[in-house]
Amino acid sequence: MLKGIDNRLSAEVLFVLRAMGHGDTLVICDTNFPADSIARQTVYGDLLRMDNLTCAQAMKSILSVLPLDTFVDDFAGRMEMVDDPAKVPPVQAEVQVEIDAAEGRPRQMVSIERFDFYDRAKDAYAVIQTGERRFYGCFILRKGVIPPES
Numbered sequence: 704m705l706k707g708i709d710n711r712l713s714a715e716v717l718f719v720l721r722a723m724g725h726g727d728t729l730v731i732c733d734t735n736f737p738a739d740s741i742a743r744q745t746v747y748g749d750l751l752r753m754d755n756l757t758c759a760q761a762m763k764s765i766l767s768v769l770p771l772d773t774f775v776d777d778f779a780g781r782m783e784m785v786d787d788p789a790k791v792p793p794v795q796a797e798v799q800v801e802i803d804a805a806e807g808r809p810r811q812m813v814s815i816e817r818f819d820f821y822d823r824a825k826d827a828y829a830v831i832q833t834g835e836r837r838f839y840g841c842f843i844l845r846k847g848v849i850p851p852e853s
Contacts, residue, residue: 709764716751719829720769723846727828729769731761733794733840738832741821747829754833758840759797761833766805770847779812782820782841789814794837815843 704710708717723729727746732738742750753761772778779802781795791799795812803809815823823843824830833840 709767711753711756711760711764712768713751713753716753716765716831717768719747719751720765722747723769723828725846725848726772727846728823728826729765729844729846730824730827730830731758731765731842731844732824732830732832733758733835733837734832735836735838736830736832736841737821738830741824742830744825745827745829749829751829751831752833753831756833756835757797758794758833758835758842759801761831761835762798762801762842763804765831765844766801769844770849771802771806771810772845772847774847775845777813777843778810778845778847780815780820780823780843781812782839783814783816784839785817788816792837792839794835794840795842798840798842812842
């Protein structure tokens with residue numbers, strides 16, 4: 704255990720979050736996402752897990768240490784629902800709450816068409832699979848920067 708670090712963040716997850724640079728992307732996904740095969744194509748190359756957590760719980764933990772990019776509109780994205788791309792299912796609404804809390808203001812995720820999401824996921828730094836069983840619990844975060852202390 705470490706002081707000030709969410710105990711749901713494993714050493715492997717912390718390593719990857721620390722290793723990522725500004726602009727690198729991270730996939731957080733549900734249990735139905737083809738996580739292992741996609742993860743093998745990422746920079747890190749291995750699947751990370753945050754089992755027994757919903758996407759919102761995992762997101763809260765991750766955002767406790769990971770800054771989101773403030774220079775781009777696609778700082779966070781969600782997989783669109785097939786045949787209803789504008790609909791935001793509860794799993795995504797819950798994650799939006801965690802993003803807004805971490806940012807200290809409302810900041811809407813962009814929506815990403817399903818197959819475009821898969822393509823973008825392959826270019827990510829890493830993939831973290833959660834224990835989320837609800838459909839469309841798939842997100843991409845873009846890492847930001849931590850400014851110097853004044």
